[in-house]
Amino acid sequence: MSAASTPSRREELLRIAAQQFAQKGFRNTTVRDIADAAGILSGSLYHHFDSKESMVDEILQTFQDELFGQYDAILASGDDARTKLERAVRVSFEAIDQHPHEVAIFQNDADHLGSFDRFGYLADRNAQSRQVWVTLIEEGIAAGALRPDLDVTLTYRFIRDTVWVAVRWYRPGGGLGHTDVADQYVRILLDGISDGINNA
């Protein structure tokens, strides 16, 4: 969609790097690891990129721009509160399906990377994500779709963690599609926080 038809060597190297970073973590991936996987020498990477850091930088920014664009579209839509929340969950599982490496890098290394000035936008994105979910939850409560006694912050963390942690076991192309997983997760999640039930 957004990229050119034939991926440039640069894009190919970024893909390879993303896979390595996702698998072993940013700090535990050496430039030699990336170069080996690409079939070149480590020094040759510096013809394409300034540094190892600039590689993750580009990987994360590209991914997040796309993801948050989708969140924004949902927020701006005229759907009802429950549909919005469900769509946000589904978009997230779709992201895990289509960009598992990027999601894994963000999950595993955002804390560490965020401590550098260069990656200050990671904290911004984190706050933005919180804003998205909290808004959706509060709209849901206001609309009567969600239990009014929910601890909004705790629920936000529950949803966020529940959704993104799936990157640890979900494998694109495996038996279960991302829509199947999303169906199940939404079912467990919504029947739990939907109004009208009480087992206590």
Next chain:
Amino acid sequence: MSAASTPSRREELLRIAAQQFAQKGFRNTTVRDIADAAGILSGSLYHHFDSKESMVDEILQTFQDELFGQYDAILASGDDARTKLERAVRVSFEAIDQHPHEVAIFQNDADHLGSFDRFGYLADRNAQSRQVWVTLIEEGIAAGALRPDLDVTLTYRFIRDTVWVAVRWYRPGGGLGHTDVADQYVRILLDGISDGINNA
């Protein structure tokens, strides 16, 4: 309880190491980091331990022995299915409260460490954990406490992830106690997977 009254120097160093491992990951923690935090030189650590690996080893084994002892006690108890499941969740949150570093290390580094012979028991513990949760879920379904249409594997992963990922944000001694968090999580979880509701 289990340790001596005055913690030995060895135990103190393990505590310090666990904190460093949890904070930065095993591979990204240097022996100099640990030594600095302890106020000694890196070489001096080798008076107490064989290697950096043997430090995590001891940390993880001690923790897991305790945790799985608690799981076993729950399985062996005569409680009803729903109570057992709830107790297992609560015991896990208690572990996060009392051994946050150990939980974090296991969450972040088990995959990597497990690839070495020495840490083969990590895979065993993982399988054991799966066995515990799957048993509890199946008992719950059989007893009519949980929805019969649940995907057991997916539900297992959902619970496991939901519980342990809390180590990322939960801070012992913070405003929210671990029992409070467990209350909320159990509520969301059980009202979601309990029988008798249908919002679709």
Next chain:
DNA sequence: CACCCTACCAAGCATTTGCTTGGTATGCTC
């Protein structure tokens, strides 16, 4: 006092790490 145990220091070694430098081969373009 001789002996030994615990806890550490001081120095360094081999390897791994991110990155640099100067060069080569191939193809495109004017």
Next chain:
DNA sequence: GAGCATACCAAGCAAATGCTTGGTAGGGTG
């Protein structure tokens, strides 16, 4: 066919890493 851009290699450097070695200081015990 001269010039230039792209994509890489070969070699290596400074710093960081896990770990080793030989030694010292202090306290307890016979």
